[in-house]
Amino acid sequence: MTNMILLKIGGSVLTDKSRESTLREDNLRMVARQIADAKSSRLILVHGAGSFGHPQVVKYLSKGLSASGMWRTHCAVRSLNTAFIDELQSQSAAALPIHPLNNVTLDAGRITHFDTNALELMLNNNIIPVLHGDVVMDRLDGFNVLSGDQIVAFLALKMRPKKVGVGTDVDGIMYQNRKLNHLNPGELEKYRDGILGSRSTDVTGGMLHKVVELLEIAKSGIQSEVFNAAYDGNITKFLTSHQDLGTTISTEKE
Numbered sequence: 218m219t220n221m222i223l224l225k226i227g228g229s230v231l232t233d234k235s236r237e238s239t240l241r242e243d244n245l246r247m248v249a250r251q252i253a254d255a256k257s258s259r260l261i262l263v264h265g266a267g268s269f270g271h272p273q274v275v276k277y278l279s280k281g282l283s284a285s286g287m288w289r290t291h292c293a294v295r296s297l298n299t300a301f302i303d304e305l306q307s308q309s310a311a312a313l314p315i316h317p318l319n320n321v322t323l324d325a326g327r328i329t330h331f332d333t334n335a336l337e338l339m340l341n342n343n344i345i346p347v348l349h350g351d352v353v354m355d356r357l358d359g360f361n362v363l364s365g366d367q368i369v370a371f372l373a374l375k376m377r378p379k380k381v382g383v384g385t386d387v388d389g390i391m392y393q394n395r396k397l398n399h400l401n402p403g404e405l406e407k408y409r410d411g412i413l414g415s416r417s418t419d420v421t422g423g424m425l426h427k428v429v430e431l432l433e434i435a436k437s438g439i440q441s442e443v444f445n446a447a448y449d450g451n452i453t454k455f456l457t458s459h460q461d462l463g464t465t466i467s468t469e470k471e
């Protein structure tokens with residue numbers, strides 16, 4: 218589907234990752250406003266869990282599968298999803314949730330089944346599906362944490378959108394205090410020592426995990442852009458222009 222756009226908004230943008238279950242309300246409004254104003258057709262949104270998921274996994278799920286731990290964690294991230302959709306709807310963006318707990322299963326942490334029927338019907342009806350990082354059932358491990366980043370990679374391969382954006386709280390992929398304008402799969406080893414986890418609690422692995430997921434889809438010909446979505450105006454630019462905003466990940470040599 219060539220005219221589709223896939224955009225992830227990091228938990229780092231929508232939440233205060235240093236304080237459990239705390240919204241960054243100004244950012245929530247700023248992000249929703251840009252999405253509503255852009256009026257992009259065929260937009261899929263994914264958001265991370267931020268402090269509405271990572272601390273809960275550590276607290277409630279460190280001993281393995283537990284329905285009550287999954288419920289508490291899922292409810293936390295679901296409340297972030299509800300707050301985001303409420304804000305989108307109040308700014309007249311037609312958005313509806315899709316909860317991975319009910320639509321996705323994993324094998325050892327990797328997606329094996331993903332029911333995208335509702336998502337496709339939403340797109341056909343000009344509704345923005347809003348997915349999120351979640352706890353989901355895993356055939357081998359009982360359960361696992363599914364990152365928003367893996368959801369992006371999976372949907373990018375399945376739906377082949379024309380643009381893939383990963384908004385986070387930094388300007389792009391940094392190496393030795395400089396932003397990389399471009400990264401291709403062959404360069405990961407060169408920069409690996411400087412691409413790390415998150416500075417906050419992030420059970421899915423911070424920037425390194427993001428980069429690994431995005432380099433993998435680059436190998437299948439899908440380019441993506443990691444950019445600072447906490448900076449007002451960048452989401453508008455991503456949705457409406459062809460400007461490079463942060464770090465472009467593709468197989469191209471710079």
Ligand SMILES: Nc1ncnc2c1ncn2[C@@H]1O[C@H](COP(=O)(O)OP(=O)(O)O)[C@@H](O)[C@H]1O
Nearest residue numbers: 227228229385390391411412413415416423424
């Ligand atoms: N080389 C790097 N470039 C940029 N960010 C990095 C790098 N290495 C580690 N990070 C960390 O990764 C974080 C982004 O990942 P994460 O916290 O998981 O964001 P999100 O909530 O958007 O998924 C940054 O805030 C930064 O602390």
Ligand SMILES: [Mg+2]
Nearest residue numbers: 265419421423
């Ligand atoms: Mg993350």
